[in-house]
Amino acid sequence: MNLRTGTAQYSTHGWMSPLLWVVAAASVTSHVATVVLHLPQGVGGAMMASSLTLFGLLHGASTYGWRGILFFLVVCLGVSNAFENLSIMTGFPFGWYHYSNAIGPKLFLVPLLIGPAYFGMGYLSWTLARTILSDEDTRLAGLLWFVTPVIASFIMVSWDLTIDPMMSTINGSWVWHNGGSYFGVPVSNFLGWYLTVYVFFQCSALFARRRFATYTKIPGYWATPLFAYTSIIMAPILGLLLGSEPATVLADPVGHPWQVQDIRSVAALVCLFTALPFWLLAVFKAGGIARDPQKSPLH
Template sequence: MTITGTHPEQRAKTSTAEPDSRDRAITIAQWVLVFASLAAALLIPLAGLGSPILACLLLTVPFAVIHGTRRYGWRRFLTFFIVTFLVSNAYENLSIVTGFPFGHYHYTGGLKLFLVPITIPFTYFGLGYISWLTASTLLDRADERLNWHERTGRFNTFALPALAAALMTMFDVTIDAQASTVGHTWIWEHGGGVFGVPYTNYLGWWLCTYTFLQIFAVLLSRAANPSATVTPGSLLQPVLLYAATGLTTIPTFFTTSAGTTTDAAGVTWDLTAINETAMTVGIFTVVTAAFLAIAKIARGDTRTPR
């Protein structure tokens, strides 16, 4: 609708009111997802409702869509989603068939795309996004300084996806044995030394994640920097979501009953040992990395890149 008979200044105020209101609503939605994830991480085990991991991972997906399109724009963020979906699904199917790069395993259920449940690429997508931005914060907003024309930009283009892939792998170290050896969501056919999980799984996680994040970094390095206004809150939100995935291990340990479980290789593992190790690793990897990122934001180290 065209506004007529109005002073130019009034028209300007009218045109900006709606975007401002929309921005506030989007910000509130993002914070709701963050607090919901933190609440799920701590309260689901305490309420005796099982593992909170799935809830936390599901919440990263709508957050990534809302936050990512706001930060990078629809076109670049849609590219991120497509690259993540295709690369992760390809690696997972390749490993199920050949054993590379994760190892020999198979999924036990769920609607599948080829041999992989359709939900798995979405896990890579949501978790990959918050890992990417947590790593970016640790590297002083490196995602805004990716280019081939100066030394720091070239370094960031490779360092950021490498660190983000490591952060994402930290998460997998805390949950894979619980999901596979205990929960049997997927089965490691020959077992493994990490509570029934082979070490190759974690190398594969890093390689898979690094591949799609490196592609995204190269694409961003060829485009303009993100144009969205970056606030301490928008930096903090993905870090808190990442922290929530590590915090899940604490109440899970204190609320899980003792017992044993047997992997596909016939090795018996103690449930208390699995959960205690997951909690210890989670505190000193995922939670610690998130704490460092939060400290940088609180100190004001994540200043506007020049």
């Protein structure tokens, strides 16, 4: 393969496509099982993070090569851990909070599972943005080197909108010291999320653009990440249908009581009108790419 031609090639590794389907199915199963079976947060988080990390590494290697996806991984882990620790110590950029011991051991002040979760969901968000923008050859030509990180960051934050109140206010995985208007979560958290993910997406985009990377065409290249992402849509809906907590949770640190059913209802609603539309756009665009590959006007 000539990486500087921008031309896709068909993979000679017949095992890659079925393996990606298996790993994508594992991520969906682990995510759904965590909600349905009410698994401990550490167990469910480890299952989801490990399966999504493996998926991101395998799919990413077929897209950018091992050097490219490992760069994405290292930058993602480094930036996310740095910003998380910075905020815990200073309140910037997310706000004042700390992690409980519910999701396992920590690297400095941040649980080890947080970094892989950033990477796994970050890679899916990045791939959905590429699909929506018709970035078929991955060269990030034209404005795509900037637009792709912008869109991917919005997709990533839409996921946090569905999970943060449940993980913090209901489950107590992390605690917001001053509460917040979004079911105990401050608005600064979502602005901080956008900044954090945009930084590592933009760094990765500049690296990919410099390398003129192209993807290895394998069966299910676009379908497997879209399948893996379905768990993000199903989880809050299942949480609403199957939640078993009492009507009212304990008051947050500033004394504000929150209704569990309200939190679960809003999480499902936000998912239906943010994550689901992003996914549908990617599905429709992926279908068009498969039928008649054309460059986006942004190229």
